[in-house]
Amino acid sequence: MTGYGMNVLTNPSQLLVKNSDALEAERILVVQPENDNFVPQLSQQGAASVNVYTTSEVVRSRLSDLGVNEACLAYGECIPDQKEKPDTIIVYLQKSREFMNYLLAMSLPLLSDNGHLLLVGENSSGIKSWQKRLAVYGDVEKIDSARHCSLYVLTPTVKPSPFVIVDWKASFEEVLHDVCVKAVTLPGVFNHGRLDVGTRLLLETMEAGFKGDILDFGCGSGVVGAWLAKRFPGVRLFLLDNDAMALAATRETCRINEVDPVAVIASDGLENVRGRFNAIVSNPPFHEGVKTQYETTEQFLRESKSLLKPKGRLRIVANSFLRYPPIIEAVFGHCHVLVKRDGFTVYEAFNG
Known part of the structure; x- marks a missing residue:
């Protein structure tokens, strides 16, 4: 994967780029991306479709200004139904553990059969503890650790429960x-x-x-x-x-x-x-x-x-x-x- 301007990417995004082979999928959903250029650059790399979900108006506005299609850019309290289930879901680590559980519970039912979920974040934010927490959903493997960040891949083996927002x-x-x-x-x-x-x-x-x-x-x-x-x-x-x-x-x-x-x-x-x-x-x-x-x-x-x-x-x-x-x-x-x-x-x- 080429063409990424490293100076406009956060460390977690740079780690994703370093492992570009893990991003080879027809349909990708990026959940809570950081305020950088990763999404528009990913969209230019040939994936059939890249959809984005964010709860940040700062990020939504920036991505819109960078040319991300509004139809592919969701802002709200829930991820909208996907026309086609993503093969890969990329989730950026969040500070709140409960919010992370919320994002995982919302994301996993959307994943296609045999799909993968990638979790990326900074080591100082406690991402290493999530290897064990992700294991309740399936098989977890550490892909890489660099730039003070870690990247894990989850292959679900347990059918996730339907997401119901009122439960949260x-x-x-x-x-x-x-x-x-x-x-x-x-x-x-x-x-x-x-x-x-x-x-x-x-x-x-x-x-x-x-x-x-x-x-x-x-x-x-x-x-x-x-x-x-x-x-x-x-x-x-x-x-x-x-x-x-x-x-x-x-x-x-x-x-x-x-x-x-x-x-x-x-x-x-x-x-x-x-x-x-x-x-x-x-x-x-x-x-x-x-x-x-x-x-x-x-x-x-x-x-x-x-x-x-x-x-x-x-x-x-x-x-x-x-x-x-x-x-x-x-x-x-x-x-x-x-x-x-x-x-x-x-x-x-x-x-x-």
């Missing part, structure tokens, strides 16, 4: 300021199955003053937005996340709380946001994939003021060790600390 949903209920909110979550979504300490702290500070158009950036399970809509009737709610799993959970959370948001937005940062808001609230993400990632939140903080109406407010909660205050101060000219507890801090700033 979790829910919880919380009462804050006498407002009861219910949440539905899915694997890989922040707050899966419980309310985290930081989000609870953020909600505790929201005693009064929220009205008009409110944007929840990085909405996760939708619990913050749904609670706000119940606490402050009449607000116009906009919910945003990069992750399709989060957006699916958010829609379900809004439904069970009888909350009707103006929009649920798939977006890379604030790219797909239009209009200005009375308030932007967030427990912003700082993890992406298997690595810690701060750039999305830092860019969000720099751009947030331009999306606020006059006297509009930004309120976020973050791990206290994250150096967000200097960025907020540079943008707004001030940064108020509302509360600091249990390793988290709630910050607020106003537009004028």
Whole structure:
């Protein structure tokens, strides 16, 4: 397999290219590819068809811009039915073990008879432990290890159970300021199955003053937005996340709380946001994939003021060790600390 620009491929993708003979198949499904050029380059190498499934709007948008056919590019909480079963499914290792189990349970029933599943990922992310975990599905062999990554091939010997998404949903209920909110979550979504300490702290500070158009950036399970809509009737709610799993959970959370948001937005940062808001609230993400990632939140903080109406407010909660205050101060000219507890801090700033 030739023609790969190695400088635009992550280490796991480079390991796949190094073992190009394992990619010789008529129909390939790539699950959760990384934000690189592997998929378009694979598509150019002569495979009869390459389909892609991702839960990342960042990756979906990039692949679309690189010319991957929209008909072959699926973004959502479930892999759509394949017209023809893939002979090879490539799965990139994810940080969440439960999300990995979800992807495997969703992928394996799609595989053709005598097909193979390839799992690739970095050694530092714990991929070696997956050799044993994959064995419950069939025969597992290590193909290669290089560039601090490993590549395994699974040949299923056990007929997989049909995938049913409802089996993977979790829910919880919380009462804050006498407002009861219910949440539905899915694997890989922040707050899966419980309310985290930081989000609870953020909600505790929201005693009064929220009205008009409110944007929840990085909405996760939708619990913050749904609670706000119940606490402050009449607000116009906009919910945003990069992750399709989060957006699916958010829609379900809004439904069970009888909350009707103006929009649920798939977006890379604030790219797909239009209009200005009375308030932007967030427990912003700082993890992406298997690595810690701060750039999305830092860019969000720099751009947030331009999306606020006059006297509009930004309120976020973050791990206290994250150096967000200097960025907020540079943008707004001030940064108020509302509360600091249990390793988290709630910050607020106003537009004028």
